[in-house]
Amino acid sequence: VVIRLDDGSVDLQALAGSGTSVTEVSGTAPAVADPESEQSDWQITLSEFSFDNSSIDFSDLSLSQPLRLSLGLLIEVSDINNSEGAVLPFNLVIDPSVGGALSAEGEVQLLPALELTTALEVSDLPLAPAQGYMNEFADIAIEDGELNIDAELSGDQGDELDVQASVSLNNLFLTDRQRQETLLNFTALNVDRLDFSRANNDLAISQISLQQAYARVIINEDGSSNLGRTLITNQDLDQQPAQGDAGIERESPAAQADVELASSDSAEPAVAANEQQSALNISLGVVQVE
Numbered sequence: 001v002v003i004r005l006d007d008g009s010v011d012l013q014a015l016a017g018s019g020t021s022v023t024e025v026s027g028t029a030p031a032v033a034d035p036e037s038e039q040s041d042w043q044i045t046l047s048e049f050s051f052d053n054s055s056i057d058f059s060d061l062s063l064s065q066p067l068r069l070s071l072g073l074l075i076e077v078s079d080i081n082n083s084e085g086a087v088l089p090f091n092l093v094i095d096p097s098v099g100g101a102l103s104a105e106g107e108v109q110l111l112p113a114l115e116l117t118t119a120l121e122v123s124d125l126p127l128a129p130a131q132g133y134m135n136e137f138a139d140i141a142i143e144d145g146e147l148n149i150d151a152e153l154s155g156d157q158g159d160e161l162d163v164q165a166s167v168s169l170n171n172l173f174l175t176d177r178q179r180q181e182t183l184l185n186f187t188a189l190n191v192d193r194l195d196f197s198r199a200n201n202d203l204a205i206s207q208i209s210l211q212q213a214y215a216r217v218i219i220n221e222d223g224s225s226n227l228g229r230t231l232i233t234n235q236d237l238d239q240q241p242a243q244g245d246a247g248i249e250r251e252s253p254a255a256q257a258d259v260e261l262a263s264s265d266s267a268e269p270a271v272a273a274n275e276q277q278s279a280l281n282i283s284l285g286v287v288q289v290e
Contacts, residue, residue, distance in 0.1 A: 046080040063132035070097040084111045090118075100125035100146065106153075114157040120165075122149035127172070139230045140183060145172040161198035167191040176216075176230055183230070186213035193285075202281045209288040 052074050060067040072095035077088055087107045094102040102125070106118025127145035134142055151165035173185040193206035218226040 042082070044080070044082045048076070048078045049080060051075040060132070063136065065132035065135050067129065067132045069129060071095070072097075082111065085109065086111065096125070096129075098126055098129045115154075116156070117154045118152075120149060120151040120153055122147060124148065124170075136232070138232055139177050141175045141177050143173040143175055145174075146170045155198070159199050161196075163194070163196040165191075165194045165196075167194060176226065178230070179226070182214065182216060183226075184213075184215045187211045200281075204282075204285075206285040207288070208284070209290065211290045213289065 054073045056071045056073055058067070058069055058071060072093075074091070074093040076091040078090075079086070080088055087109050089107050090105070092102075092104040096102070101121075101123045103121045104118045106116065108118075109115040125147045127147060128142050131142050134140055146169070148168045148170065149165060150167075151163055153161070153163050155161035168191070169189040171185075171187065172189070174183045175181065176183045188209070188211040190209045190211075191205060191207075192209070193204075195204040195206075196202070216226065
């Protein structure tokens with residue numbers, strides 16, 4: 001049993017069982033201690049550890065539409081020892097029951113401080129199982145969509161976190177559940193190069209391309225919009241509408257959405273930065289709409 005506490009920490013004492021206790025042992029120490037009899041710290045060495053053919057059942061019952069899925073799991077770690085500066089190669093493979101795959105391969109250092117370098121790959125991960133999370137914010141149905149990520153990550157337990165990634169979202173299909181109509185669909189949204197540095201507070205994107213996109217955006221005379229109507233407020237949480245019919249036909253990709261790009265040299269920033277925290281520096285290269 002692993003318990004995550006309210007402050008975000010993990011209570012590992014539960015791993016030992018509720019009946020585990022620490023007993024103080026008293027005794028008479030020898031009058032003179034032999035320095036040569038003192039033992040050095042334990043040295044632990046293990047050539048390889050493998051955790052295979054296993055699964056984890058995950059449930060998020062905090063959602064109005066709970067998420068439940070099973071995750072096939074493979075973990076391989078080699079050259080394990082507790083020496084400071086020791087680097088442990090590892091391989092992690094996760095096979096969700098809903099489809100897709102996640103894998104990570106890299107190296108981790110545990111002592112004297114945590115450092116991690118890994119290659120992360122997410123392949124064809126379906127978005128529809130995340131409908132319960134969408135329900136918390138908007139009355140929009142996720143009919144289809146797959147996520148792909150190819151990333152290199154490095155970081156430590158401090159502020160260091162560097163990410164270089166390519167991300168694609170394929171065959172996204174969102175519908176307005178109240179009106180039973182298509183809200184957004186596209187064949188592919190590709191982010192060819194994303195570079196993020198937490199230490200420098202910097203995000204750079206080289207190119208974004210959007211293929212065969214359709215969006216229905218309606219602005220009424222009073223200034224309200226169909227997008228704003230789909231947003232869920234706190235008063236709506238107890239009256240969630242039933243999920244819409246998944247058989248809604250997609251609008252033809254030939255009906256391309258008009259996309260307007262704002263100038264990047266605007267006089268005022270879109271979001272004011274917190275006075276005690278510097279704003280995230282964002283640079284964007286090329287945007288393509290096909």
